[in-house]
Amino acid sequence: MSDLPEPVLVVGTGLLGTSLGLALRRRRIEVLLRDRNREHLRTATGLGAGHAYEGGPVGLVVVAVPPDHVGAEVARALIETDAWVTDVGSVKTAPLRALEDMWGIERYAGGHPMSGSERSGPLAATETMFDGRPWAVTPHKRSSEAATAAVEELARLAGASVVRLTPEEHDEAVARTSHLPHLLSVLVAGRLAGAPADHLALSGQGVRDVTRVAAGDPKLWQQIVAANSAAVAGLLTQVRDQLDVLIDAVTTGDRGSLEEILQLGVAGTQAIPGKHGGPSRPTVSVYVALPDHPGELARLFADAGASGVNIEDVHIDHDPAREMGLVELVVDETRADQLLTSLGRRGWDTHR
Amino acid sequence: MSDLPEPVLVVGTGLLGTSLGLALRRRRIEVLLRDRNREHLRTATGLGAGHAYEGGPVGLVVVAVPPDHVGAEVARALIETDAWVTDVGSVKTAPLRALEDMWGIERYAGGHPMSGSERSGPLAATETMFDGRPWAVTPHKRSSEAATAAVEELARLAGASVVRLTPEEHDEAVARTSHLPHLLSVLVAGRLAGAPADHLALSGQGVRDVTRVAAGDPKLWQQIVAANSAAVAGLLTQVRDQLDVLIDAVTTGDRGSLEEILQLGVAGTQAIPGKHGGPSRPTVSVYVALPDHPGELARLFADAGASGVNIEDVHIDHDPAREMGLVELVVDETRADQLLTSLGRRGWDTHR
Numbered sequence: 001m002s003d004l005p006e007p008v009l010v011v012g013t014g015l016l017g018t019s020l021g022l023a024l025r026r027r028r029i030e031v032l033l034r035d036r037n038r039e040h041l042r043t044a045t046g047l048g049a050g051h052a053y054e055g056g057p058v059g060l061v062v063v064a065v066p067p068d069h070v071g072a073e074v075a076r077a078l079i080e081t082d083a084w085v086t087d088v089g090s091v092k093t094a095p096l097r098a099l100e101d102m103w104g105i106e107r108y109a110g111g112h113p114m115s116g117s118e119r120s121g122p123l124a125a126t127e128t129m130f131d132g133r134p135w136a137v138t139p140h141k142r143s144s145e146a147a148t149a150a151v152e153e154l155a156r157l158a159g160a161s162v163v164r165l166t167p168e169e170h171d172e173a174v175a176r177t178s179h180l181p182h183l184l185s186v187l188v189a190g191r192l193a194g195a196p197a198d199h200l201a202l203s204g205q206g207v208r209d210v211t212r213v214a215a216g217d218p219k220l221w222q223q224i225v226a227a228n229s230a231a232v233a234g235l236l237t238q239v240r241d242q243l244d245v246l247i248d249a250v251t252t253g254d255r256g257s258l259e260e261i262l263q264l265g266v267a268g269t270q271a272i273p274g275k276h277g278g279p280s281r282p283t284v285s286v287y288v289a290l291p292d293h294p295g296e297l298a299r300l301f302a303d304a305g306a307s308g309v310n311i312e313d314v315h316i317d318h319d320p321a322r323e324m325g326l327v328e329l330v331v332d333e334t335r336a337d338q339l340l341t342s343l344g345r346r347g348w349d350t351h352r
Numbered sequence: 353m354s355d356l357p358e359p360v361l362v363v364g365t366g367l368l369g370t371s372l373g374l375a376l377r378r379r380r381i382e383v384l385l386r387d388r389n390r391e392h393l394r395t396a397t398g399l400g401a402g403h404a405y406e407g408g409p410v411g412l413v414v415v416a417v418p419p420d421h422v423g424a425e426v427a428r429a430l431i432e433t434d435a436w437v438t439d440v441g442s443v444k445t446a447p448l449r450a451l452e453d454m455w456g457i458e459r460y461a462g463g464h465p466m467s468g469s470e471r472s473g474p475l476a477a478t479e480t481m482f483d484g485r486p487w488a489v490t491p492h493k494r495s496s497e498a499a500t501a502a503v504e505e506l507a508r509l510a511g512a513s514v515v516r517l518t519p520e521e522h523d524e525a526v527a528r529t530s531h532l533p534h535l536l537s538v539l540v541a542g543r544l545a546g547a548p549a550d551h552l553a554l555s556g557q558g559v560r561d562v563t564r565v566a567a568g569d570p571k572l573w574q575q576i577v578a579a580n581s582a583a584v585a586g587l588l589t590q591v592r593d594q595l596d597v598l599i600d601a602v603t604t605g606d607r608g609s610l611e612e613i614l615q616l617g618v619a620g621t622q623a624i625p626g627k628h629g630g631p632s633r634p635t636v637s638v639y640v641a642l643p644d645h646p647g648e649l650a651r652l653f654a655d656a657g658a659s660g661v662n663i664e665d666v667h668i669d670h671d672p673a674r675e676m677g678l679v680e681l682v683v684d685e686t687r688a689d690q691l692l693t694s695l696g697r698r699g700w701d702t703h704r
Contacts, residue, residue: 114556126703131641132678134554163553173551176543181562183598184540186617187591188533193620199525201515202486203624204466206565210533213558215621218614222607233602236595239539243592246535250585255574261538262570268541269567272555289483298650298657305650314666326484351478 004153005059005084006030011073013037013044016088016113017064018125021049023158026127032058043122060150063087067223071095078104084150086111090174091227092138092167100140109148110138110167112174113160120217128159135160138170175231182213182221183236189214205315205328283312284336286329289349300327300348307342309335356505357411357436358382363425365389365396368440368465369416370477373401375510378479384410395474412502415439419575423447430456436502438463442526443579444490444519452492461500462490462519464526465512480511487512490522527583534565534573535588541566557667557680635664636688638681641701652679652700659694661687 383402
């Protein structure tokens with residue numbers, strides 16, 4: 001049985017709120033929903049994310065509203081109920097600041113599931129949204145241990161893995177692992193806008209990977225960045241200092257300094273945790289050329305599966321001129337030869 | 353029959369030179385190899401990339417040596433032979449500068465296949481290295497049309513798609529689509545080095561994509577960047593100006609300015625050419641949760657293939673705590689429902 005104090009009241013039935021309701025309903029937890037947007041509420045209840053809240057006692061309130069409104073809704077929950085309170089906002093210290101002397105604040109512990117989508121609204125929701133994702137749980141100085149435990153139980157029941165951090169640590173962490181990469185990706189992508197088409201024809205997988213996140217919704221991202229402005233501005237200033245060193249090295253031809261910056265980047269890529277939380281193991285890429293139509297990928301993965309080698313990651317690159325694809329299979333360094341031999345024997349056109 | 357002037361002499365039997373030999377041998381073109389590194393030469397000939405050059409007339413010389421040595425080897429080829437001459441270096445104007453008044457320079461037209469690997473040397477070579485990749489062909493002002501035609505034929509016979517650009521356009525293009533993304537990826541990755549492990553635990557797919565290329569070889573990249581310093585420094589300076597505007601917007605809370613920068617990034621991602629050279633079509637992501645062991649991906653792709661929907665791209669994200677993976681299938685917007693229905697019917701745990 002779950003230790004979650006029920007019923008759970010979810011405030012806000014957008015993408016995250018509705019997905020949370022659906023995820024909890026899988027575990028038969030009683031979920032109540034509130035939203036001033038009546039249409040969202042109707043959709044969410046219709047999808048089976050919970051029942052519309054009509055008053056009465058609740059065990060846990062989850063605030064799932066846009067970043068600009070989190071503080072006010074947390075305060076309202078503390079005043080109107082005697083339940084534990086949490087939220088799912090992307091930034092933790094700014095909303096808390098106005099609340100910290102508030103009566104009942106020990107009943108609040110923040111949270112932030114590392115999930116999302118480029119879409120929004122209840123129709124985009126799904127019960128598997130949080131499965132296997134980290135969920136930061138961020139108790140503040142006065143959070144009671146029982147409030148924190150309730151939020152951690154919520155995260156686990158939704159399918160996520162709990163990572164406990166202070167609100168300040170969380171905001172530093174996401175500034176570094178999410179907001180800074182997003183903004184720098186935006187600056188690289190911004191340099192592509194308006195470039196000649198025959199220049200852009202040379203675009204390979206590298207620039208596509210670096211700029212993928214820059215396609216995210218500007219209205220959402222300006223709220224996120226604004227709410228975490230101190231941590232983000234600090235990191236951006238560090239990057240500007242590094243950029244000055246880099247421009248100087250490129251302009252004066254100082255190759256030693258250039259190589260030092262490049263080496264630090266390599267070290268950074270190695271610092272990202274590997275799969276299953278263990279240290280990252282060395283991987284290599286195996287490339288396979290294949291006709292670009294349905295069924296060929298299936299045949300390839302069937303053959304790769306038959307080789308007994310686990311595929312750690314996949315990238316697909318398309319031939320800009322012919323109906324061909326090039327698939328990059330990333331595998332453990334020690335297994336690449338096995339995969340190459342196995343695929344070669346089955347007639348695939350492979351290389352490392 | 354091929355119009356390529358044979359035999360082709362490949363100077364340098366590293367990754368690209370050996371791969372080119374192998375690619376041309378598929379078409380039964382006569383390939384001769386030269387390298388002052390006797391061991392590389394022996395390996396390349398042993399792999400079947402061509403025969404060791406022992407003098408005599410050649411039709412086309414391909415210089416495939418590290419960036420720092422391209423200019424000298426092109427000059428030598430123009431002096432010692434009366435053949436057409438090209439190279440496969442990542443940067444085009446700097447090596448040309450010292451040669452432009454040289455006797456015979458009309459026989460030279462540069463080239464740059466958009467291929468590579470994080471590995472190097474002839475043992476990493478493969479005959480499919482250039483298949484379906486763009487190959488920039490970069491005649492200079494005095495290149496003869498016949499020289500340019502020979503280089504274009506070479507690129508096509510190696511399996512690549514020709515993109516013709518001037519040397520200056522090429523260097524501007526790769527500064528924008530390759531060198532700038534690489535360097536900014538390095539700066540983001542550099543901010544991860546030394547960060548606390550529990551902060552890095554919040555790393556998602558976004559930061560992994562943005563920083564992937566930053567793992568590339570610093571020794572190679574400092575040569576590339578140094579050879580294209582003017583174009584790279586120009587773009588880095590534009591980025592610094594944008595970064596100043598961004599820091600100012602974040603610090604002062606100027607959301608209008610922040611959103612403008614974010615919007616320009618979105619426009620940039622839309623400027624990258626879509627698959628098969630056509631305009632990029634709107635795609636959406638379909639997510640599938642699956643146990644993280646060999647065979648499951650095969651089963652998934654078999655079922656996805658049976659749905660008749662073409663998979664445009666794939667990303668795999670791993671649960672840091674459990675043996676689970678989350679696979680993102682990117683498909684044409686109009687086909688997502690078909691795929692979801694089909695996978696759902698086959699028992700997969702899917703969401704958008």
